[in-house]
Every structure is written in C-alpha cells, then in structure tokens.
Amino acid sequence: MNIADLITWFEEWANPAWCESWDNCGWQIEPGVLHQRARVLVCLTPTLAVMEEAIAFQANLIFAHHPLIFNPLKSLCTGEAIAEMVRLAFTHKIGVYSAHTNFDQVQDGTADVLAQILELQEVTPIVPTLPGLGYGRVGLLKPALKLQELLAAIQTRLAPPHLIFSPTADLQQTISRVAVLGGSGASFISTVVKTDAEVYLTSDCKFHQFQESRDRGLILIDAGHYATERPACDRLVQKFESLNLDWVQLSHKDEDFRQFFP
Known part of the structure; x- marks a missing residue:
C-alpha cells in the first residue's frame, strides 16, 4: 500500500x-x-x-x-x-x-482504547459530537472494583511513572461507573459529573481541579499525558499491520518529557 x-x-x-x-x-x-x-x-x-x-x-x-x-x-x-x-x-x-x-473521537481512538484497557462495558462518549463519535468514554465496571483495586489496575495496565488521585477517606469504596479521557481532560470535569461517574481517569490536572472534583464528589485520577495516550498509538500500529504495509513500528524514542525524583 x-x-x-x-x-x-x-x-x-x-x-x-x-x-x-x-x-x-x-x-x-x-x-x-x-x-x-x-x-x-x-x-x-x-x-x-x-x-x-x-x-x-x-x-x-x-x-x-x-x-x-x-x-x-x-x-x-x-x-x-x-x-x-x-x-x-x-x-x-x-x-x-x-x-x-x-483520532480522539473515533472507535479505537485515544478514549476508546482507555475504556477497553479498563474493560468498561455499556460505554458511551462523555461528550457526543457526531453519531458514533465523541470525546471521552464513560462506562461500567463489571464486576465493580474497590478504589484501591482500580488504582492498582491502572498502575499495572498503563504503567504511569506517577499516579495521582483525589484525597479520599476510603480506598475500599466500591467503584462501578468510570469515565476516561486520554490527554488533557480537566476541562471536562463538569461534564463528567453529569454522567454520574464515580471516577474520572485523565491527565494534566491542576491543584484546584483536584479540589473541584473532590468538592463535587468525583474521584479524579491523573495518570499522565503519555500513559493515557500512548496505548492508542500501539493500537494504531496493530491496525496498520492489518493493511500489510511494507513496514510499520511503534516508536521507541517517544518521550514523556517528565521525570520524577524517587
């Protein structure tokens, strides 16, 4: 091709x-x-x-x-x-x-891949745009997970160098409805609250956005820009491989641009 x-x-x-x-x-x-x-x-x-x-x-x-x-x-x-x-x-x-x-809006795009990684079911866009398209995804965990289990699953499956989440008194809280949006998704917090999601996984969130989420009863999880969008690039490679191109590969030189001191 x-x-x-x-x-x-x-x-x-x-x-x-x-x-x-x-x-x-x-x-x-x-x-x-x-x-x-x-x-x-x-x-x-x-x-x-x-x-x-x-x-x-x-x-x-x-x-x-x-x-x-x-x-x-x-x-x-x-x-x-x-x-x-x-x-x-x-x-x-x-x-x-x-x-x-x-690419953010489509099936198998950045948000859709995140939803698949967390095995969300009955998934719909957070913000629908055109039929079948939209920003972010919200869906159900079946079975539901404790918050601590969900955080562990995100850490294992996305491997972020630093996982940040809203202050909560109960890591044993049961989570059944989760919203996801790869990359910088803090501007969608108000819309996510309206979806009745208990947890919102995204990245690039600021101090007061964590405060806002806590005050509105939403657990905000920031796994970093790179970790939340890189999996969709891997999925894109898989799609290109199905086209029998001469050669296709995921970059090994992609950078997170951030390092965290131990």
Whole structure:
C-alpha cells in the first residue's frame, strides 16, 4: 500500500475535518512521498529523536498523534527543533502526518482504547459530537472494583511513572461507573459529573481541579499525558499491520518529557 492510499484509508475512519478549530490535523510535512510504498513509524509526539529513528529505519512516514505545528510559523531558523524537523524531512523524504482531535473521537481512538484497557462495558462518549463519535468514554465496571483495586489496575495496565488521585477517606469504596479521557481532560470535569461517574481517569490536572472534583464528589485520577495516550498509538500500529504495509513500528524514542525524583 502506498502512502496516499494509507492516508485515504485512515481519513475515512478519522476524518481530519472533525478536528477542533484550534487544532492542526493532517499533513504537517509532505515532501513528495505520497506514491511511495508506506514504511511507517507511529509515535505520540513527533520530535527530533523520533525523526532520527525514522531515518535509521528508512521510514518514509512519521504518523503522530500530536501535531508538529500548532500555530502559524513566523520563521524557520537553523538550530530550532521544528526547522530541523523540516530540513531532515525534506532531505530524507520523510512525511509527518498528525491525527489529533479527530483520532480522539473515533472507535479505537485515544478514549476508546482507555475504556477497553479498563474493560468498561455499556460505554458511551462523555461528550457526543457526531453519531458514533465523541470525546471521552464513560462506562461500567463489571464486576465493580474497590478504589484501591482500580488504582492498582491502572498502575499495572498503563504503567504511569506517577499516579495521582483525589484525597479520599476510603480506598475500599466500591467503584462501578468510570469515565476516561486520554490527554488533557480537566476541562471536562463538569461534564463528567453529569454522567454520574464515580471516577474520572485523565491527565494534566491542576491543584484546584483536584479540589473541584473532590468538592463535587468525583474521584479524579491523573495518570499522565503519555500513559493515557500512548496505548492508542500501539493500537494504531496493530491496525496498520492489518493493511500489510511494507513496514510499520511503534516508536521507541517517544518521550514523556517528565521525570520524577524517587
């Protein structure tokens, strides 16, 4: 399958027209690779380390969740990360394509994969957008779990370097309804409360957002941006493998950008 056909296949599933107005989904760099056989490196965030990895593997497409370019560029100067990415992309003929808020909404996208990892049932979007699409997922744990058991399951299945949760007096509280949203989901807290979820798993939550959740009777769990979105990239690799591409692999150079002192 060539790159143009791969992108057509993907966009029939996760149309870039569904992305938010502030977002930048689709081609970030297209250096004339559309008719080449697809050799794809999938990553969460396109960085110079990922570009160097793509060069080493002779990949011709970096397929990323996070956009390389969010805002209009005013200049490209030697030594700047994006400028170096562009230079290397054109030098080595490696395209960069991003699927962001369109990929967040679809089945087997970022939120849906999180719901599957926690084995949620009777799942619906937190915020429906179009039929069958939406941001986040909320569903039932069957059987219900104690909060301590749920935290242990999240730690085991997502392997976050640091798991933060709302102060609660009872780790033995039974949890049956859980909401999930990969990446920065704190802005959805008010909407999650209306779903009657007892727990909300997301990331990038601030001090007062934990306070707000506690005051509204919602247990907030922050597993980190990387841990909550990286599994969907792995699922994307599996989907690409089913297309019999020449080569596809999940990046080993993706970065969390955070370290925690013991």
